[in-house]
Amino acid sequence: MxxxxxxxxxxxxxxxxxxxxxxxxxxxxxxxxxxxxxxxxxxxxxxxxxxxxxxxxxxxxxxxxxxxxxxxxxxxxxxxxxxxxxxxxxxxxxxxxxxxxxxxxxxxxxxxxxxxxxxxxxxxxxxxxxxxxxxxxxxxxxxxxxxxxxxxxxxxxxxxxxxxxxxxLNQHRPESHVAMHAAYAQGTPDEQALADWMVTLGMVPAQATHAERS
Structure with missing residues (x-):
């Protein structure tokens, strides 16, 4: 591919x-x-x-x-x-x-x-x-x-x-990462899974996921 x-x-x-x-x-x-x-x-x-x-x-x-x-x-x-x-x-x-x-x-x-x-x-x-x-x-x-x-x-x-x-996951556009993660973390199960991948790849801090979903 x-x-x-x-x-x-x-x-x-x-x-x-x-x-x-x-x-x-x-x-x-x-x-x-x-x-x-x-x-x-x-x-x-x-x-x-x-x-x-x-x-x-x-x-x-x-x-x-x-x-x-x-x-x-x-x-x-x-x-x-x-x-x-x-x-x-x-x-x-x-x-x-x-x-x-x-x-x-x-x-x-x-x-x-x-x-x-x-x-x-x-x-x-x-x-x-x-x-x-x-x-x-x-x-x-x-x-x-x-x-x-x-x-x-x-x-x-x-x-x-x-x-x-x-x-x-738009890794080459760091200016989008915070807003992108925030949007995905509040979205569908697929979007939330993508938000988790962003954390796994170090694109956003790990603590961001919990804060955005609470």
Whole structure:
């Protein structure tokens, strides 16, 4: 993606934070005609291996797994918080609106997982991310039903080859930071999350967030 240096943090922890906090991703490959093919899906970030791995699955009826089998390299994108930015945050009037956002792009190499026990372990990791108590209900389901559900999906590991993280928060315009943070801190959940990122990046003092939301 287009990545100007002022929006390109060098700390991998920022990218990992986005992938964990906003796990509903876009998996992008090409179909057999060379046209981009996209599947929207939740992914589990596993940091137990180096390089890191994203775990996920799609329906067996979805042809995407066949594209991954034939062409294993793919792109995964994560969109974090995003919001409009008014030119009112500047002290002068000769400005234009823009958009603030947090995004991560990862280049990955896919490996399909077909063995039932391995697929079951992968599903439990996804369940652990979103509804841990459901794991007991899943284990209590009839074995035949579990096997039917497992046979209806194709699981995969996506080994991360490269990561790009873009934090577009007007870092290069310090004269806007105080007003911009104040506006976002009082806004929608996405805007408040952007205000928190401004604190994380040291654009405004940490104590500003609490004061502006109280």
């Amino acid at each position: 287009y990545l100007p240096p002022q929006f390109n943090p060098k700390d991998e922890a920022h990218a990992l934070k986005v992938m964990r906090g906003y796990p509903f991703a876009s998996l992008i490959s090409t179909d057999d005609d060379g046209f981009p093919f996209v599947t929207h899906l939740p992914l589990h970030l596993s940091q137990s291996r180096d390089p890191h791995v994203l775990l996920g699955h799609c329906a067996k009826a979805n042809p995407h797994w066949r594209y991954l089998q034939t062409r294993p390299q793919a792109l995964v994108t994560f969109m974090g918080p995003q919001a409009y930015m008014s030119p009112k945050v500047y002290p002068d009037l000769v400005r234009v609106p823009t958009w603030s956002y947090v995004a991560v792009h990862t280049r990955v190499e896919a490996t399909l997982i077909d063995e039932p026990h391995a697929k079951d372990r992968l599903l439990k990791q996804l369940i652990g991310d979103h509804e841990p108590p459901y794991a007991a209900q899943w284990r209590g389901l009839d074995v035949d039903y579990q096997q039917k559900m497992l046979s209806g999906i194709v699981a995969f590991e996506l080994r991360i080859i490269d990561v790009q993280c873009k934090l577009k």
